[in-house]
Amino acid sequence: MEQTSGVGVLDKAVLVLDAVQTGAHSLAALTQATGLSRATTHRLAVALEVHQFLTREGDGRWRSGPRLVTSGTDALLERAAPVLARLRDVTGESAQLYRRQGDLRVCVAAADLGSGLRDTVPVGVALPMTAGSAAQVLLAFSATEPPDGAAFTERTLAEVRRRGWAHSVAEREQGVASVSAPVFGADNRLVGAVSVSGPLKRLTRQPGRLHAGAVLAAAKELS
Amino acid sequence: MEQTSGVGVLDKAVLVLDAVQTGAHSLAALTQATGLSRATTHRLAVALEVHQFLTREGDGRWRSGPRLVTSGTDALLERAAPVLARLRDVTGESAQLYRRQGDLRVCVAAADLGSGLRDTVPVGVALPMTAGSAAQVLLAFSATEPPDGAAFTERTLAEVRRRGWAHSVAEREQGVASVSAPVFGADNRLVGAVSVSGPLKRLTRQPGRLHAGAVLAAAKELS
DNA sequence: TACTGACATCTCAGTATCTGGGACGCAAGG
DNA sequence: CCTTGCGTCCCAGATACTGAGATGTCAGTA
Numbered sequence: 001m002e003q004t005s006g007v008g009v010l011d012k013a014v015l016v017l018d019a020v021q022t023g024a025h026s027l028a029a030l031t032q033a034t035g036l037s038r039a040t041t042h043r044l045a046v047a048l049e050v051h052q053f054l055t056r057e058g059d060g061r062w063r064s065g066p067r068l069v070t071s072g073t074d075a076l077l078e079r080a081a082p083v084l085a086r087l088r089d090v091t092g093e094s095a096q097l098y099r100r101q102g103d104l105r106v107c108v109a110a111a112d113l114g115s116g117l118r119d120t121v122p123v124g125v126a127l128p129m130t131a132g133s134a135a136q137v138l139l140a141f142s143a144t145e146p147p148d149g150a151a152f153t154e155r156t157l158a159e160v161r162r163r164g165w166a167h168s169v170a171e172r173e174q175g176v177a178s179v180s181a182p183v184f185g186a187d188n189r190l191v192g193a194v195s196v197s198g199p200l201k202r203l204t205r206q207p208g209r210l211h212a213g214a215v216l217a218a219a220k221e222l223s
Numbered sequence: 224m225e226q227t228s229g230v231g232v233l234d235k236a237v238l239v240l241d242a243v244q245t246g247a248h249s250l251a252a253l254t255q256a257t258g259l260s261r262a263t264t265h266r267l268a269v270a271l272e273v274h275q276f277l278t279r280e281g282d283g284r285w286r287s288g289p290r291l292v293t294s295g296t297d298a299l300l301e302r303a304a305p306v307l308a309r310l311r312d313v314t315g316e317s318a319q320l321y322r323r324q325g326d327l328r329v330c331v332a333a334a335d336l337g338s339g340l341r342d343t344v345p346v347g348v349a350l351p352m353t354a355g356s357a358a359q360v361l362l363a364f365s366a367t368e369p370p371d372g373a374a375f376t377e378r379t380l381a382e383v384r385r386r387g388w389a390h391s392v393a394e395r396e397q398g399v400a401s402v403s404a405p406v407f408g409a410d411n412r413l414v415g416a417v418s419v420s421g422p423l424k425r426l427t428r429q430p431g432r433l434h435a436g437a438v439l440a441a442a443k444e445l446s
Numbered sequence: 447t448a449c450t451g452a453c454a455t456c457t458c459a460g461t462a463t464c465t466g467g468g469a470c471g472c473a474a475g476g
Numbered sequence: 477c478c479t480t481g482c483g484t485c486c487c488a489g490a491t492a493c494t495g496a497g498a499t500g501t502c503a504g505t506a
Contacts (some may be wrong), residue, residue: 005270008463009232009493014274027454037495042455047228051237052324060454066323069292101275101290189412231492232464250483260466265484283483 009044012036016044017053021070021099022108022124023077025061070099076183076191077109080222084111084194087218091211093198095218096121097183098134099191103147105134108192119176119197127172133180136166137193141182165216167208170200177203179211181219194219232267235259239267240276244293244322245331245347246300248284293322299406299414300332303445307334307417310441314434316421318441319344320406321357322414326370328357331415342399342420350395356403359389360416364405388439390431393423400426402434404442417442 004011012034019033031041045062048054055065064070080097087095088111097109104126112120121127129135131151139146140160146152151171160166165181172178178197185191196211203210227234235257242256254264268285271277278288287293303320310318311334320332327349335343344350352358354374362369363383369375374394383389388404395401401420408414419434426433 003273005273007232007236007267007270009230010236010267010270010274013230013233028452038454039456039495039497040493043493044230044233046455047230047233050226050228051233052326066326067292069290069294071292103275103289251481261483262466262468262485263464266464269484 012040013044013048013053016041016048017064017068018101020054020062020064021068021101022106025057025063027060027062030062070191076185076222080109081111083218083221084109087111087194087196087214088113090214091196093196093203093211094118094120096134096195096197097222098127098138098180098193098195100129100138100142101126103129105129105132105138105193113198117199117202119173119178119199121197131168131171132195133166133168133171133178134193134195136160136168137180137182138190140166141190163208165208165212167206167212169205169207175200177205177207179203179207179215181212181215182223183219184223192222194222235263236267236271236276239264239271240287240291243277243285243287243297244291244324245329248280248286248297250283250285253285293414299408299445303332304334306441306444307332310334310417310419310437311336313437314419316419316426316434317341317343319357319418319420320445321350321361321403321416321418323352323361323365324349326352328352328355328361328416340422340425342396342401342422344420354391354394355418356389356391356394356401357416357418359383359391360403360405361413363389364413386431388431388435390429390435392428392430398423400428400430402426402430402438404435404438405446406442407446415445417445 015034016030019030024030024033027042030045031038034041045054049056052065052067055063057063084095084097094113095111096107098105099108106126107121107123110121110123129139129147130149136152136157137160140157145154165179167179169177176197177200178195180193180195182190183192183194194215196215238257239253242253247253247256250265253268254261257264268277272279275288275290278286280286286297307318307320317336318334319330321328322331329349330344330346333344333346352362352370353372359375359380360383363380368377388402390402392400399420400423401418403416403418405413406415406417417438419438
């Protein structure tokens with residue numbers, strides 16, 4: 001997913017930013033997540049703070065800064081864990097939280113079933129915006145047209161906006177279905193999408209009928 | 224204003240980002256605005272594109288990319304010029320458009336009276352978020368508390384949210400008053416603040432009574 | 447109370463990366 | 477056809493960045 005741009009310092013700085021966005025907040029955690037040396041991680045984090053891409057809490061923990069579209073959404077990750085766990089228990093399917101990152105969507109929090117037939121999406125995985133119900137939601141609620149090669153149309157996205165949730169059947173992966181709903185932050189800004197996903201055998205070709213209510217409730221709780 | 228962070232490549236990359244945000248779109252304009260060599264500007268801009276901080280239009284023009292909070296707002300600047308000119312003519316005061324940049328607000332477009340007693344804020348000037356009606360608006364509509372040393376309180380900001388506009392009297396500068404209203408972008412995301420400002424003698428201690436209507440209309444036109 | 451371990455911050459010699467002058471390609475205008 | 481301006485790319489040389497290690501701080505424990 002993450003590419004190298006030919007400017008090494010920028011590549012490393014972006015590793016640090018992405019680590020913060022996917023839940024690392026201490027310097028040690030950033031160092032671990034990025035694979036950089038501690039001195040380099042520290043120097044880059046402080047420089048990113050000067051330029052308002054990162055900010056620091058009173059206890060020294062790193063957060064997304066005001067220049068980034070993800071600013072102010074770190075607390076969302078902390079609140080997501082119990083909500084996704086409950087959604088998993090209520091629906092009997094794996095639950096995830098996705099956030100947009102350019103033309104990808106990244107799984108930033110997850111509650112997996114742990115055993116049995118299930119769809120597992122590990123935290124940190126980046127998926128394209130061309131397939132899946134979370135992609136539909138992230139596009140529909142930010143007035144973005146479907147990208148080239150998308151498995152859905154603008155008409156589908158209009159329907160998603162009307163209904164408030166999206167479903168997918170064998171879009172990202174054969175035999176997998178999913179339901180997603182949008183999560184909003186301050187001043188109704190879209191910050192992510194909550195999803196459940198699982199085998200088509202259980203979820204049927206109309207997974208929304210089974211689980212849209214629970215997914216909407218979880219999304220509302222995080223909004 | 225812009226500081227150096229100790230990481231030179233990052234400092235230069237931010238110069239490029241800021242140049243795009245304040246209206247430079249061609250490579251030549253970026254080179255001019257940043258003072259970097261053409262090869263360096265090009266290499267950094269392409270690297271920023273890879274990491275989604277910049278994006279390119281079909282004709283090669285550079286825009287803010289999806290990682291930035293200013294993504295999608297470049298067209299705003301182009302539409303602002305005639306709207307601010309009209310606001311200036313209708314109110315008889317200088318008009319500006321401010322955008323937040325961390326703990327500063329930057330004047331990104333302006334229509335000045337040109338002569339006579341007036342408040343002039345040149346494009347590019349960065350002002351603190353502790354004073355002025357634009358600061359109140361930018362804080363109030365992004366659920367941000369007043370910074371330390373602010374000339375207003377959280378209570379003032381609540382009132383601004385209720386009323387939809389803010390005014391200031393001798394906050395940023397003695398003898399100057401102003402009125403501001405929020406500008407929203409896609410999915411109701413706050414993207415800036417429209418203002419008129421001028422001498423206290425003309426605007427009185429209640430500048431909102433005189434000009435809130437016109438400022439709100441201009442802000443709505445840009446939203 | 448003193449020690450230990452983990453973490454954050456800082457330094458600076460060595461080196462890997464970045465720089466920018468200039469070459470090249472393209473397109474528009476005279 | 478020639479000139480000019482712009483965007484893209486190359487690569488020798490310069491310098492900014494790296495990271496091992498020193499230092500400081502603090503919480504936990506013996």
